[in-house]
Amino acid sequence: MPPDSAIDSARGAIAPGGVLGVLGGGQLGRMTAQAAARLGYRTVIFEPQAACPAAQVAPHIQADYGDEAALERFAARVDAVTLEFENVPVAALDFLADRVPVRPGHTVLATAQDRVVEKRFLNEAGVETAPWAEVTDRASLDAALAEIGLPSVLKTCRMGYDGKGQAMLRADMDADALSAAWESLGGVRCILEGFVDFSCELSVIAARGTDGAVALFPPVMNEHRNHILHRTIAPAPLDAGLIDKAEETARRAVEGLDVTGLLAVEMFATPDGRILANEIAPRPHNSGHWTLDACVTDQFEQLVRAVMGLPLGGTDVLYPAEMTNLIGDEAADWPAILADPNAKLHLYGKSEARPGRKMGHVTRLRR
Numbered sequence: 001m002p003p004d005s006a007i008d009s010a011r012g013a014i015a016p017g018g019v020l021g022v023l024g025g026g027q028l029g030r031m032t033a034q035a036a037a038r039l040g041y042r043t044v045i046f047e048p049q050a051a052c053p054a055a056q057v058a059p060h061i062q063a064d065y066g067d068e069a070a071l072e073r074f075a076a077r078v079d080a081v082t083l084e085f086e087n088v089p090v091a092a093l094d095f096l097a098d099r100v101p102v103r104p105g106h107t108v109l110a111t112a113q114d115r116v117v118e119k120r121f122l123n124e125a126g127v128e129t130a131p132w133a134e135v136t137d138r139a140s141l142d143a144a145l146a147e148i149g150l151p152s153v154l155k156t157c158r159m160g161y162d163g164k165g166q167a168m169l170r171a172d173m174d175a176d177a178l179s180a181a182w183e184s185l186g187g188v189r190c191i192l193e194g195f196v197d198f199s200c201e202l203s204v205i206a207a208r209g210t211d212g213a214v215a216l217f218p219p220v221m222n223e224h225r226n227h228i229l230h231r232t233i234a235p236a237p238l239d240a241g242l243i244d245k246a247e248e249t250a251r252r253a254v255e256g257l258d259v260t261g262l263l264a265v266e267m268f269a270t271p272d273g274r275i276l277a278n279e280i281a282p283r284p285h286n287s288g289h290w291t292l293d294a295c296v297t298d299q300f301e302q303l304v305r306a307v308m309g310l311p312l313g314g315t316d317v318l319y320p321a322e323m324t325n326l327i328g329d330e331a332a333d334w335p336a337i338l339a340d341p342n343a344k345l346h347l348y349g350k351s352e353a354r355p356g357r358k359m360g361h362v363t364r365l366r367r
């Protein structure tokens with residue numbers, strides 16, 4: 001623990017000089033540590049893998065999330081803990097929460113880790129989603145199909161990301177093809193969602209401080225390729241009615257879950273003017289990377305402020321912007337990107353450019 005002088009107990013804030021703990025050592029943890037450093041905080045990363053992007057910029061405890069001795073050492077070195085990866089076991093969070101503030105906490109993480117719990121929460125918070133049904137075995141898939149119909153999307157409840165753990169169920173599939181789709185996901189608990197013929201995909205990143213104050217970054221429009229985010233256009237070029245609905249959706253989610261930290265809410269806009277929430281992520285989000293170069297406060301600084309009990313920063317947009325991910329060997333284009341005077345390059349320090357791997361991103365201001 002740092003000296004008591006590092007704790008501004010009058011306001012419940014952890015003053016600059018304190019130490020932020022981050023569970024997860026990917027690029028989101030790296031950029032969180034960089035933002036923390038800009039505000040005068042130190043960061044310690046907890047991550048099972050040895051060579052991780054965040055370990056290049058902050059001290060790293062390399063251990064499994066189930067290693068209580070390592071978690072104990074981590075807790076002793078930090079003033080507050082956040083996460084950059086939502087599949088951290090909740091048991092690790094609970095262990096840490098007995099020792100140090102963990103923001104966001106157990107309920108937020110448990111909700112985001114399970115698509116059925118997530119969708120139930122969203123609907124109870126007054127947020128519209130695609131119609132959905134829980135699938136626990138092959139027979140309940142038939143019951144869910146009778147309710148939801150085809151086309152629909154079958155997703156594992158847990159551990160899915162970037163399109164992994166998903167199968168599209170098309171109207172022309174017979175019973176054998178449907179069984180094969182169910183088995184391809186490993187026969188685990190799933191959710192069946194109605195297929196949304198969306199006009200575009202949006203996201204809103206909401207922040208909520210320890211005092212309950214909420215700040216929203218403006219809704220952005222996201223384009224995916226091979227289920228991975230390709231491009232974000234910020235702010236989303238949509239009419240005011242849809243923007244209002246997207247903001248209201250994010251506000252209901254972040255307040256309904258009592259989040260301290262960030263909550264990214266991914267949504268679909270439908271041709272008939274509705275906003276349907278798809279999923280939530282209680283951490284910095286790829287669709288918020290543009291804020292590093294084009295907002296008064298970026299999403300990583302906002303997370304640090306929320307977790308350390310500081311006032312949230314302003315989310316005004318300095319410039320409309322476009323963010324493009326550099327996936328796999330696209331990062332090899334760095335010389336051309338650097339030669340573009342309107343391009344801001346961010347590389348994550350990953351040595352191996354595997355297909356589908358997020359290596360960096362580039363932000364261009366839309367002036």
Ligand code: AMP
Nearest residue numbers: 130153161162163193194195196224279
């Ligand atoms: P997810 O892992 O839930 O974020 O899904 C990844 C991507 O699959 C989304 O960004 C959409 O492009 C697509 N997708 C997911 N769910 C649906 C759905 N119910 N209807 C249509 N497309 C979907």
